[in-house]
Amino acid sequence: MLTAAGIGERIDRLADRLAPRLREGPWTAIAILLGATPFSSDLLRALSIRGVDVGFDALWLESYRDERASSGRIVVRADISRPVTGRGVLVLDDVFDTGRTIAFARAHLMAKGAREVLACVFARKPEAVSEGLDDWAFDAPDRYLVGYGMDDAGQWRSLPYLGAIRTTLA
Numbered sequence: 001m002l003t004a005a006g007i008g009e010r011i012d013r014l015a016d017r018l019a020p021r022l023r024e025g026p027w028t029a030i031a032i033l034l035g036a037t038p039f040s041s042d043l044l045r046a047l048s049i050r051g052v053d054v055g056f057d058a059l060w061l062e063s064y065r066d067e068r069a070s071s072g073r074i075v076v077r078a079d080i081s082r083p084v085t086g087r088g089v090l091v092l093d094d095v096f097d098t099g100r101t102i103a104f105a106r107a108h109l110m111a112k113g114a115r116e117v118l119a120c121v122f123a124r125k126p127e128a129v130s131e132g133l134d135d136w137a138f139d140a141p142d143r144y145l146v147g148y149g150m151d152d153a154g155q156w157r158s159l160p161y162l163g164a165i166r167t168t169l170a
Contacts, residue, residue, distance in 0.1 A: 002162040010137040015046035028055035035094030039122040085113030097125040
């Protein structure tokens with residue numbers, strides 16, 4: 001789907017779009033574990049090059065377990081470790097399809113006192129309604145994505161490029 005260089009180009013364009021907004025007031029980026037780890041690291045480095053330094057934390061949410069479809073139930077495996085009261089929060093996730101994870105994270109962080117929550121993902125699926133999503137790096141096809149943090153039952157997460165499983169989602 002995308003080479004490592006192609007991923008880097010998308011991240012740079014996304015950082016260019018986000019940097020002006022993130023210069024206003026204190027912000028904390030929250031990576032949704034585990035899938036968003038590579039995306040979060042690359043985006044935060046790209047923002048830093050643009051003179052934007054944000055706090056960083058993680059929220060481990062789980063809805064897929066080892067399946068290829070969401071269970072529809074989101075479980076908090078590990079919560080954030082630093083307060084977000086009065087701060088802007090940039091939620092970073094790997095892929096946006098149903099929007100349930102982002103909606104859950106947004107409500108969870110607002111309940112913790114965030115000033116506002118922006119949601120940003122690496123890949124947006126075509127069936128996804130963009131409501132609740134503020135920005136994304138890549139319009140993905142309707143395929144099961146692997147690599148660059150995305151996995152299939154724990155496999156392929158560490159690939160430096162973005163690939164897809166040959167079967168389509170049902």
